[in-house]
């Protein structure tokens with residue numbers, strides 16, 4: 269392992285991280301020049317203050333959508349795309365520490381944002397500065413871009429791209445090592461079709477999760493129970509009705525889960541024949557790759573399409589389903605949407621867009637990926653490491669020629685978005701050494 273990072277550098281970084289964790293920067297109501305709430309705005313101001321103290325030039329969008337800090341000169345810009353917002357603490361009783369106070373215990377740094385993404389943001393900023401202090405000169409300008417709405421709708425980065433210059437290459441330190449060079453396109457949409465007076469359902473879950481349970485509390489519970497038995501679907505009887513059981517996973521891994529909502533829909537289709545939404549679900553089946561609907565859609569670079577149906581609402585006026593598709597990187601988006609529209613038309617359904625994120629794809633034999641992989645392997649000794657693909661989404665896809673690189677090691681326990689989020693101190697140190705090696709390789713002649 270190389271040794272660019274001293275205890276002093278790491279301790280300074282940890283102190284700065286404490287200042288960031290102390291800002292409860294989750295999304296709240298908009299305030300003047302704080303479109304995502306004052307907590308996020310204060311975190312944005314704090315990271316810029318820290319950057320300034322380190323010697324970076326800083327800029328803040330007057331409306332509070334984003335900020336950046338840069339250092340060095342050159343025609344090209346190397347970008348680090350980070351975010352200062354966090355998800356809320358969730359159930360406080362599940363935490364052993366105050367989520368908005370950095371607590372160092374058991375060899376780890378505890379607090380909301382230590383892994384996602386305040387820890388990695390601070391780690392990369394302090395690493396880069398350490399290299400300059402050690403006398404290196406960079407051949408590119410380096411810009412840290414601080415987004416503010418990563419956990420919701422990415423409106424901060426949309427503003428950045430509207431108003432500011434792009435970068436020439438970059439990383440998002442907001443995932444896992446070694447690196448992600450392909451992130452599937454992400455399409456969330458609604459299918460809207462005819463209502464029914466025979467059955468009423470109001471089952472709504474998050475777009476990005478495979479429903480782990482689905483409850484039927486209508487009047488035909490006996491018949492529905494028989495249908496569930498015929499299909500061999502697991503369920504429980506309770507005072508609330510029949511609860512169909514599945515296995516919830518993230519929508520990007522939908523084929524690995526069991527969608528309870530689809531199982532209920534398939535059983536209901538036997539009991540309520542001719543209801544458009546149920547006929548659709550019956551024909552869609554349990555295949556979360558959408559293959560029954562559209563045939564197999566996949567590519568070599570990023571694998572198969574995933575297609576998650578996470579809500580089912582039926583009333584007398586209309587029926588409505590939420591879908592989340594993770595689209596292979598080389599599949600043409602417009603053509604795919606056309607195909608979906610064509611395939612739902614026979615069921616009298618219409619397609620409605622909700623949100624689309626373009627894919628990320630940086631060829632893995634190119635300089636950026638090769639250089640970053642070499643740095644990772646040099647520090648960790650993990651010679652078998654391969655760059656990966658993901659159905660998840662990082663800010664890397666908002667910038668050209670950018671990949672997700674760290675900061676979690678493959679052995680770091682994943683506590684992102686969970687209670688007791690923490691980052692082991694030694695993992696942080698190794699991540700900083702990997703970044704140091706990578707920055708040196710990318711930025712020094």
Ligand SMILES: [Zn+2]
Pocket residue numbers: 351384385418442
């Ligand atoms: Zn993040």
